[in-house]
Amino acid sequence: MISHKRIQVYEHSFLRIGERDFDTKHFIALSKLNALHNYQYFDLKHNGVVFKQFVGVLQVDNLTIEILPKIDRYEPEENKKKWQSVLIEMLHLTKKLKIHEAGQTNVARQSITLLDIYFEWFLSEVQLLIHQGLIKQYYKQTGNVKALKGKLEFAIHIQKNLAHKERFYTTHQVYGKDHLIHQVLGQALDIITNLSKGSYLHAKCKTLKLDFPEVKSINATESTFTKLPRSRKNAPYETAISIARLIILNYAPNISKGTEKMLALLFDMNKLWEEYILIRIKQASKDNNIQVYGQNSKTFWRNVSIHPDIVLLCDKEQFIIDTKWKNIGNNKPSIHDLRQMYVYNEYWKSSKSLLLYPSSNDDFDGYIRFVSLDNTADQHKCGLGKVSIFKDCNTLLNDQIGSKILNWIMNEDKIRV
Template sequence: MRQGNKIIQVFEHELLQVGEQFQQKHLKAFSKLNALHNDMYFDLRYNGIKFKNFVGVIQVDGLTVEILPKIDAAETNEVLWQSVLIEMLKTTRKLKVQKVGNVNVSRQNIHLLDIYFEWFLNELELLIHNGLIKQYYKQTMNVKALKGKLEFAGHLRKNLIHKECFYTTHQIYDKDHLIHRILSKALYIIEDFTKGTYLYSRCKSVRLDFPEVKEIKVDKTTFSRVKKGRKTAPYATALEIARLIILNYAPNISAGDEKMLALLFDMNSLWEEYVLAKLKQEASSLENVEVYGQQSREFWQGITIRPDIVVKKDDEYFVIDTKWKNIQNFNPSTQDLRQMYVYNDYWKSVQAMLLYPSTESRAPEFKPFVGEKHYCAVGLLNIIEDGKLKGDLGKEIMDWYV
């Protein structure tokens, strides 16, 4: 665990207790956030919290807590595992940045929120530079000249005295539309969370170049109302970041005026998506090899089963289930083995593998299920090489199969 400059870095499954920086008000805010999400992020302990398998970053009342992944109980290298997390997020397209931070800022003081905020500001600056679009939208209000549709009931109610006005619904064509209102909402949140940092002045600068728009309440349904098309395509990335920031923003979650922003990712899902992305990348250079993720088949009465990854070479299938944990004694659970047996049976797979991260690779030894002609094995994959996340994981895994 590392603390400093109002940034605390911890590892998943680690205990964080109340102290000089992590205070009772932070603990209260964290516990309320956890309760809102059915206690899935961490377990409450006496005067502290114990993190689960979620990694990412939480900021509340000026304190940033960054939760990093690990595969070893004795892990202490925060810089390494922060870079591993960032690379996984980039590869799985949850983070699309080429460089991190600013030349005037110490690398150790950059955290995930800074990276997402900077990414969003980059996107907004690009949109402003290329020209912000105008859109039609309907507006109902009093106007001096009759245009659009006269709202008769509203007109009678509002204009008994003001005979010169008309209460109408009419179309407006300008930059004050839904997309810009969403982006403005995200910009205000970032501005609020970056006070006192190198990004605050940049936020103010972007704000000056951004059109004044009506403030709206944004939730999940707001994003579903955004109309997609050729003109709005350049906004896709900015809207995705805005969605992530706005929907994970929890104002006034604690007793005082503190505001919280939490970007958290299930490490099991992230590991699965990362392995899938690297295998697809490797398969693109091979003949007659295809890689699938999220492939489901009906199991019983509408219930489906889904292995994490299916590899097809020619007419043969191979199944992979990823597990983000340090396997003890190299023995998988009986439940996991039963699951792999079913996957083999339903996909007519030749070999199934349970894939775990490790500090040392160990190729799978495929052994048959008793009385069957299909096999299962445990694969240990070293994911660190030369002080960073290994880049050719897909090739190493594929070599075990094909």
Template sequence: MSSIQVFEHSFLPIEKGKLEQRHFVALSKLNALHNDKYFDLRHNGIKFKQFVGVIQVNGLTIEILPKIDNDGKEKSVWHTALIEMLRVTRKLKVQKVDEAHVKKQQIHLLDIYFEWFLNEVQLLLHQGLIKQYYKETGNVKALKGKLEFAGHIAKNLVHKERFYTTHQVYDKNHLVHQILAQALDIVCNLSKGNYLYSKCKTIQLDFPEVKPIKANESTFSKIPKNRKTAPYETALAIARLIILNYAPNVQSGNEKMLALLFDMNSLWEEYILVRLKQVNNDLSILGQTKKEFWNGVYIKPDIVIKKSNETFIIDTKWKNIGNSNPSTQDLRQMFVYNDYWNSKKAMLLYPSTSNSFDGFKEFTGREQECGLGRISIFKNGTDSLDENIGEIILNWFGVVE
């Protein structure tokens, strides 16, 4: 198992011993399956877009890391930062990153998700797996349930002692366990050769034998939600992530691929929203509220802050604009948000290598204002994420007491 770490928007060339032609072909199929949104194909390699995370294909693991242009920080720093951002936004459950073993370079993001899933299944095994009722159609030796006449005549013309019925069964071979078993198979398949493989095989030995299935998006909508299945929610959520992003046979060939990728624009927005909500105050802080703009078209600022009768808008942009002004399009967007939400102040918030805010400036001839905030996610002079950026941003609005 070989691995490569790259930054978002970087170019990865085809190279023997790294990204080989067979990997390139497999990744092109994966990208086509997702409408070419993850990266651009070049004749001699791959140009990544704004998606970060991890891809595993045919024994190669590619970890795509976020980066603020020219920040000078090593890949290991951004590896840790990405894990922490996923943890804060609850897309990943690990201990505080600076205390966890995930700092080791040989531990990849995919391993962390796999270990999280295995730990959840292990916990369920210790607590005791549930039984459920489900319907089964087949031959039985005693008449029970509903006799299926057509099937009974077709299958039991000779065997008069059998009955072909649809009947209820109460055991552990039900949809919830079938989904977990499928995810366990994928984890075992993709973790061969690393420290998780033996743990996965041990859990499989303890797991009940269930009917194999090929779950898809609609399968997960059939999972019953009740008191008995409540302890399974986390394990099923991770299983869904693993199964729906696993592509064992994309179009043709036998490539085994799994891609856990996150749009950095969305992750940045969610991260800022969580950090703002962590500040103790009497503010109402909402994400993605929307209003109709025109003929069924809606507009939605990333973050809406309310204090008493005042409303403030934040729109996050994951791009480092340096000392440049924001684009005209971005400013027009903020003007419309101010107008529709009756807000006096709006802010465009960009990542940067240091914090800077020059105050709010009026739109010409209007009372509404817009500010340009540049903020570093790292503490000054360190490689650790700054937990207080929410307070810094709210101070710029003057709403923190």
């Protein structure tokens, strides 16, 4: 049995070649993956990899690398279980991940990787589709048949059937299960079967493949997914197709001259933090008169548009929130960020805006108030807030974080939510 190895690292950390089962072949595979994605995932050094703001999971052959988020610059090794839970919960809330009962149990024991959860999610969805009954569709099939039907492919027919007068090489319609949707799911199933060797999921893959129909092998690309038909009949397939798309388009079987197979599911932590806060604030605003908008866009210059992360509208007054996933221990935002908030205030006619940072404790008090960005008294004010993402136990995410942010903002204007 193949032995799977796992490395857990934090974002913005350095992983040296030769450290914790990370070999030269893994370094070469990561460097080629980075090149395919415009060098955005890592910074490459001669002796290792410096991770950036992307979190998630990588698998190169039997080595799994989990990249975890963090707040403090020097996060202790023993906190990795906590930060794995943070990442999983954020992905779950933003609908990038679903945890089934078995997966939740394994997460609690820290005996499962993020990649396993995605694989298990996909397998459960396919298993549900098989149980409900896989759909049939009309699709075109080209080949030799014993009765003339459809369109005769004359040139190939002459070439193949000169000595077989009883055969016809045609393109004709077939009603069955070997259609594009099942071919895509079959490709994803093959990838998971290949990458899960040696894990608890491999047996489940093999069993599922016995129940899955034999379909044509394809190499799906981005354009393949645009061709998939959408109808009410296909609606139950949407989740399975979306996971298959994520797996297939991020799978690189030949990234290192065919010697390593790699799958990379990486997420920009800045965007994930933004989406997480947006969802929490929307949840908190349901019972009041505050409207919440994400990525509200306006034209800035020619075809260039600007879009703050979150816009709040209350009694015709707008309020801007821009989320920043970084440690701001000195309480001094960058000049770039302040200029950005000034422009947002100007274009959205907002008198106040907030730069929001994650923290291990709340800091909305004292000198961290709304301060004018220019010489005016009531316009272009910007506040800086640090909000704790954890509950009191400091291990679970605070599901009331949206209410906390709204209460602080609205209390500034003596508005209760």
